[in-house]
């Protein structure tokens with residue numbers, strides 16, 4: 001239960017309700033194309049990645065990678081260091097442009113869209129290395145995620161301290177931490193801020209990158225509980241974590257990659273026992 005009496009889903013539903021998903025037949029932003037559409041545009045999102053390729057010079061970081069994540073499901077993306085997990089996140093968000101292939105959210109082709117437009121379409125990520133605005137407090141960092149879509153509504157509405165507080169408390173901050181600067185926070189607190197900032201954008205699909213790294217056992221339990229609650233409410237997840245023990249209960253299936261190539265996709269146990277997956281972790 002989030003602070004202020006609402007459930008967590010209430011928190012992002014209010015925001016997601018304002019998310020602009022173009023109606024059938026409407027003009028699409030920035031020349032985006034639509035190949036299909038989810039029914040109703042509810043809280044869950046369908047992510048479709050087809051034949052994604054990304055090269056950095058001679059290195060193929062993403063090698064013809066395809067993945068379907070059905071609305072409301074949670075997928076763990078695993079692989080050894082340098083396998084290409086974060087690069088896939090960056091391409092979904094438009095922070096790294098793929099060389100070829102398609103990425104669609106509920107049938108809306110994301111490729112032509114800038115990152116801000118993708119966030120508005122309903123996908124949001126956390127960063128492996130937390131990236132708060134250093135000169136802004138916890139509350140202000142959350143406020144950035146809560147900002148309405150255009151400058152006029154922002155001026156009209158102003159900040160919403162109640163929602164900032166709700167989000168902060170829901171990830172485990174105490175009220176007296178709201179005015180703290182990132183430099184005063186522990187790694188655990190910075191990861192909580194990543195979660196709150198990501199939730200504030202009202203996503204229907206969340207990409208979590210190593211959200212458990214550097215957390216205490218208690219903090220891991222709290223973030224896990226939060227993810228489980230959001231799953232129960234219909235959020236779609238793609239989760240990268242080297243902490244497999246923490247990851248397993250949070251996912252419906254696992255996808256393993258190595259050298260940017262998908263090597264296994266299925267139930268967690270099957271994927272972990274897959275010969276190619278075991279070899280990739282052992283570096284053989």
Ligand SMILES: Nc1ncnc2c1ncn2[C@@H]1O[C@H](COP(=O)(O)OP(=O)(O)OP(=O)(O)O)[C@@H](O)[C@H]1O
Pocket residue numbers: 056059061079080081082083084085086087088128
């Ligand atoms: N901007 C970049 N320029 C050049 N090479 C890059 C760039 N970003 C990533 N790479 C390389 O692409 C490969 C995949 O990196 P990526 O960070 O996606 O792997 P990862 O699976 O997330 O690794 P880790 O588990 O260590 O975070 C690595 O070999 C990395 O060095």
